[in-house]
Amino acid sequence: MQIRLLVCSIDKAEQIGLNWWRYDTNLTTRAERAEAENVELRERLTDLEQEIRKLAAANIAAASRETTEVVKSRRAGRKARAKRRNT
Numbered sequence: 001m002q003i004r005l006l007v008c009s010i011d012k013a014e015q016i017g018l019n020w021w022r023y024d025t026n027l028t029t030r031a032e033r034a035e036a037e038n039v040e041l042r043e044r045l046t047d048l049e050q051e052i053r054k055l056a057a058a059n060i061a062a063a064s065r066e067t068t069e070v071v072k073s074r075r076a077g078r079k080a081r082a083k084r085r086n087t
Helices: 010-015 030-086
Strands: none
Touching: none
């Protein structure tokens, strides 16, 4: 929080380099633009987070399928070896 006290005319303040009110986002239309940008960035962040969750879920599913295939392959190999031994 900032509290400022200026006891002089605006002209005098500008002459001595005090013009913070021109650039203070709380006092200018820049604040509205900054807020709009923040809203847009929050929405983009939410979208990216959802995409990351989807990709992570897809990767987990793919890894699970691969693991299942490896297990099936090993079982098939064991069965084939066992069958050869029995014949």
